Amino acid sequence: xxxxxxxxxxxxxxxxxxxxxxxxxxxxxxSAIGDADHGINMNRGMQAVLAKLEGGGQADVGALLKTxxxxxxxxxxxxxxxxxxxxxxxxxxxxxxxPHLSEEDWTDAVAAGVSGVQRRGKAELGxxxxxxxxxxxxxxxxxxLADGSTAGEALNRSAEAAREGMIATIPLVARKxxxxxxxxxxxxxxxxxxxxxxxxLRTAADTLAAKDS
Amino acid sequence: xxxxxNDPADVVKEALxxxxxxxxxxxxxxxxxxxxxxxxxxVAGKVGLVSGGGSGHEPMHGGFVGMxxxxxxCPGEVFTSPTPDQMLAAxxxxxxxxxxxxxxxxxxxxxxxxxxxxxxxREEGIEVESVVIDDDVAVQDSLYTAGRRGVGTTVLAxxxxxxxxxxxxxxxxxxxxxxxxxxxxxxxxxALTSCTVPxxxxxxxxxxxxxxxxxxxxxxxxxxxxxVVAPVHDIVEMLATPIVDDLPFTAGDRVLAFVNxxxxxxxxxxxxxxxxxxRFLSGRGIEISRNxxxxxITSLEMQGCSITLLKLDDDLxxxxxxxxxxxxxxxxx
Numbered sequence: 138x139x140x141x142x143x144x145x146x147x148x149x150x151x152x153x154x155x156x157x158x159x160x161x162x163x164x165x166x167x168s169a170i171g172d173a174d175h176g177i178n179m180n181r182g183m184q185a186v187l188a189k190l191e192g193g194g195q196a197d198v199g200a201l202l203k204t205x206x207x208x209x210x211x212x213x214x215x216x217x218x219x220x221x222x223x224x225x226x227x228x229x230x231x232x233x234x235x236p237h238l239s240e241e242d243w244t245d246a247v248a249a250g251v252s253g254v255q256r257r258g259k260a261e262l263g264x265x266x267x268x269x270x271x272x273x274x275x276x277x278x279x280x281x282l283a284d285g286s287t288a289g290e291a292l293n294r295s296a297e298a299a300r301e302g303m304i305a306t307i308p309l310v311a312r313k314x315x316x317x318x319x320x321x322x323x324x325x326x327x328x329x330x331x332x333x334x335x336x337x338l339r340t341a342a343d344t345l346a347a348k349d350s
Numbered sequence: 351x352x353x354x355x356n357d358p359a360d361v362v363k364e365a366l367x368x369x370x371x372x373x374x375x376x377x378x379x380x381x382x383x384x385x386x387x388x389x390x391x392x393v394a395g396k397v398g399l400v401s402g403g404g405s406g407h408e409p410m411h412g413g414f415v416g417m418x419x420x421x422x423x424c425p426g427e428v429f430t431s432p433t434p435d436q437m438l439a440a441x442x443x444x445x446x447x448x449x450x451x452x453x454x455x456x457x458x459x460x461x462x463x464x465x466x467x468x469x470x471x472r473e474e475g476i477e478v479e480s481v482v483i484d485d486d487v488a489v490q491d492s493l494y495t496a497g498r499r500g501v502g503t504t505v506l507a508x509x510x511x512x513x514x515x516x517x518x519x520x521x522x523x524x525x526x527x528x529x530x531x532x533x534x535x536x537x538x539x540x541a542l543t544s545c546t547v548p549x550x551x552x553x554x555x556x557x558x559x560x561x562x563x564x565x566x567x568x569x570x571x572x573x574x575x576x577x578v579v580a581p582v583h584d585i586v587e588m589l590a591t592p593i594v595d596d597l598p599f600t601a602g603d604r605v606l607a608f609v610n611x612x613x614x615x616x617x618x619x620x621x622x623x624x625x626x627x628x629r630f631l632s633g634r635g636i637e638i639s640r641n642x643x644x645x646x647i648t649s650l651e652m653q654g655c656s657i658t659l660l661k662l663d664d665d666l667x668x669x670x671x672x673x674x675x676x677x678x679x680x681x682x683x
Contacts, residue, residue: 168554172429172569177549181427210466211383214404214430219462257462314458317495318571 138288139237140345145198146190149205151340153183159336166329170316174215175329182213182221197236202246203229216314217330220254220267227253240288243345244278247295251275258313265311265323267330273298274338289346296335296342303331351551353651358548362405362427369412373677376416380443383436386412387422391444397515397524398422398444401453401508402437403460404429406547407568410505410647413678419512420453420676428547428650429569431459437467441476449477449521453508453528455500456484479525483507485535485658487596488565488573499567502610502658503535505646506670509679513672527669531660536593539656540573540585541566541612545649564588568612568649568656582619586626589657594634599659601635606642606670608658613648615655620644623655631659640670646678 140148156163156179163176186208195201206225210218231249232238238246251271260266277298281291306328311317316328355361362384369386370379377386392398401411402424411423421444426432441450450471454464464480471478483500490498511528519527541563544553554570557563562585565573580588599605609624611617624643631638639662647656660666673682 164550168550172571173547173550173554174427174430178427178430211433211435214426214433214463215459216431216457216462218431218433218459219466257465258458312495314496315569315571318489318499318567320490320495322572 139239140198140243141237142195142198142201144345145201145238148341148344149186149190149201151344152337153187155336155340156180156183156333163329163333166327166332169326170311170319170323171329172315175217175333178213178215178217179221179333182209182218185212197232197234198238199229199231199233199235201229202226202232205229216258217333220258220330223253223257224250240291241282243288244275244282244291247278248275260313263309264313265306265309265316265328265331266313267328267334269306269309269328270299270302270331270334270338273302292342292346296338299335299338303327303335306331351546351548353546353548355548358551361548362425365405365408366412366425369677376675376677377412380439383433383439384425385422385436385440385443386415386425387440387443388415388417388420391421392446393421394446395448396446396518397448397521398441398446398450399453399508399512399515399524400424400437400440400444400450401504402426402432402440403455403457404431404569406650407647409678411508414505414508414676416674416676417683418516418672418674418676419508419679428549431457431463434463434466434470437464438470438474441467441471441478442474445476449479451511451521451525451528452478452480453504453511454480454482455504456482456497457499458496477521479521481507481525481528481532483532485532485537486539486567487536487592488538488567499571501539501568502537502608502647502656503532503660505642506535506606506608506658506660507531509674510666510669512674513669516672531666534597534661534666535658536596537656537658538589538593539566539568539610539612539654540564540589541570541649541652541654542579543614543653545570545613545652547650562654566649566654568647570649570652582622583626586623586630586657590627590630593657593659594636597659597661599634599636599661604637604639604662604667605631606640606660606662607631607638608642608646608660610647610656610658611645612652612654612656613645614651614653615645617644620655623657627657640667
């Protein structure tokens with residue numbers, strides 16, 4: 138089982154649609170503990186990504202993901218631009234030259250993307266950031282690969298792990314990003330970055346796992 | 351939402367077009383990506399000074415581009431950091447062969463984007479030094495937060511370092527000077543009302559009719575505490591005490607006192623703030639030897655103010671007094 142260029146493209150489109158659909162929700166989460174722009178910025182970026190990809194020209198999955206990353210870096214701004222940009226750029230490097238991704242390739246690519254985000258943002262697990270959704274998702278992909286689960290199961294498990302990580306940010310006190318300025322007042326709010334990261338993994342499961350079953 | 355705009359999506363673009371038309375003698379505006387750059391850039395042999403940040407804080411930073419201050423400014427979307435491609439374009443446009451200093455306010459987005467831009471600039475063979483401004487005493491500085499926010503001292507650092515660059519001081523000297531200004535400047539702000547990001551359409555936070563937020567950030571981030579509104583005498587004490595205690599500023603110090611309007615507060619009230627601040631500092635034996643009063647680092651239409659104190663020495667004073675000719679600050683030229 139592997140994911141073709143078209144399937145990965147389908148995932149990007151689904152992620153863009155999920156961001157558009159949840160634009161106000163993400164911005165609302167951000168207004169509680171940040172600066173009320175996460176949904177707006179991510180939506181601007183993903184719409185630019187769709188426009189860019191419509192032109193075609195990305196020969197393989199790696200090139201496709203790199204184009205997504207470069208476009209996000211130059212259109213999103215805020216912290217999300219470099220962080221999501223780095224995520225896709227590193228995924229793209231990991232998938233460079235590949236016409237399709239095996240389950241192992243996918244796991245490697247997501248893991249490379251997430252460690253890129255960690256290097257750029259220097260956040261640790263439990264800092265109330267997107268890392269809290271992304272790191273458990275990578276772990277779920279790795280353990281699924283190890284226990285021989287199907288690609289569909291692996292994707293669903295990683296989406297579920299991201300969801301749990303996202304929910305787990307609610308009681309946390311933020312230690313990175315603008316929310317950290319609030320100290321204790323950042324508790325009892327779900328982190329907007331973890332929420333958009335969950336959407337990323339959930340749309341991957343929705344689009345890629347569907348093809349697997 | 352009532353605003354003098356056409357479409358929320360066009361706010362930054364159309365405002366920049368206005369800037370380009372109004373100030374063509376001093377700046378030119380590049381689009382795709384957006385950069386406000388000194389009309390005569392690059393100035394050969396001079397260190398280039400680049401700053402940038404979210405829009406909505408005007409005149410900072412675009413209004414501070416010109417002789418004696420910034421060489422370029424990168425305006426992001428409202429309250430959103432600009433992107434590395436803007437910063438790279440700005441860096442290339444102002445590099446006169448002596449290197450470029452990036453003046454970065456301490457917000458996660460600004461830090462990450464400027465880091466990427468500095469990497470890209472160095473890859474193109476330009477010497478880049480980044481200096482982070484983090485002067486807001488309202489925010490606790492610890493290993494467990496993103497650190498103090500960059501606020502009012504940014505304006506002073508841009509003016510003083512711009513003057514030093516005009517004197518052809520070296521890249522390392524201008525960057526060190528910028529760090530020195532940051533080390534000697536402290537700020538704190540407060541808000542009487544919220545503000546509305548055009549793209550969001552509703553106020554960033556809610557503040558009751560009789561409430562104020564002490565320690566507000568310039569993006570409407572909550573501060574230290576919410577209180578019932580008080581006479582300005584008490585408000586100045588709430589802002590100035592933590593500032594003075596933090597550095598600390600002590601008897602015999604000479605300072606630059608900067609009373610900044612958040613965008614929606616009239617000048618008449620800022621002068622009352624200055625009156626109270628003068629009284630407060632005199633009582634502690636601190637001498638105001640220079641001042642700046644007005645809306646220079648704003649938060650859209652927010653009502654409120656911030657106070658910045660910068661401890662001066664002879665060098666900083668002379669650099670502050672040096673000629674400057676920008677749309678937002680002008681004297682001696």
